[in-house]
Amino acid sequence: MIIHACRRDRRKPMEIIVTGKSMDVGDALRTHVTDMIGAMAEKYFERAQNASVVFTMENGRVTTDCHIHLPTGLFMTATNTGHEPYPAFDQALEKLDKQLRRYKRRLRSHHGARREKVTSFSANYHVIDSNSDEASEPEGFDPLIVADMEMQVQEFTVGEAVMQLELSHKPAMMFRNAGHGGLNMIYRRDDGHIGWVDPSNGSNS
Incomplete structure (x- = not known):
């Protein structure tokens, strides 16, 4: 179900998609999600964003996945699991709020400086089985x-x-470097720092 939330007349409606997997999401919960995300977005941003919230019931527990997409192309994610949907969502939203407080100045600067959306291109993404036993290992180690x-x-x-x-809590990310157009990789190091791989600076020898 798609809900358009507009807390101020001067703003464009914010599209919020609320869905449930293996559970029904009632009107009261949808309204709670809409009001809370709308209030948080209004607190930090001047332009409307899109958001999606997915509630998943599994083994008697509810997992809430929240995604907020900014107009410039950046996105934020937060996940929380609990016994009830309301606390699970509220705690996931609290994680998003902490991220926003931490990056408030940088996000607002990015939000105002970049008037065009981040460009992107499609790439194939393959999932490789890492649990195959030796007996099932294909020839050639493919x-x-x-x-x-x-x-x-x-x-x-x-x-x-x-x-x-x-903001996305991913362990690694590939991106096209806006400075020279080449592909780069950043990743989380074991020491807590972030590694940056830039092949354009390497040697061909």
């Missing part, structure tokens, strides 16, 4: 691909890419 998907590779400055990695 990896066993268990899923083929598509992903979007976005164009960022290095600073934008680092901020996106932090």
Whole structure:
């Protein structure tokens, strides 16, 4: 179900998609989600965003996945699991709020400076089975691909890419470097720092 939330007349409606997997999401919960996300977005941003919230019931527990997409192309995610949907959502939203407080100045600067959306291109994304036993190892040690998907590779400055990695909680991210157009990779190191791989600076020898 899609809900358009507009808390001020001067703003464009914010599209919020609320869905449930293996559970029904009633009107009261939808209204709670809409009001809370709308209030948080209004607190930090001047332009409307899109958001999606998915409630999943599994083994008697509810997992809430929240995604907020900013107009410039950045996105934020937070997940929380609990016994009841309301606390699970509220705690996931609290995680988003902490991220916004941490990056408030940088997000607002990025929000105001970049008037065009982040560009992206499609790339093939393969999932490789890492649990195959020795008896089932294919000849030639070719990896066993268990899923083929598509992903979007976005164009960022290095600073934008680092901020996106932090906001998305991903372990690693590939992006097109806005400075020279080449593909780069950033990832979380075991020491807590973020590594940056830039093949354009390497040697061909």
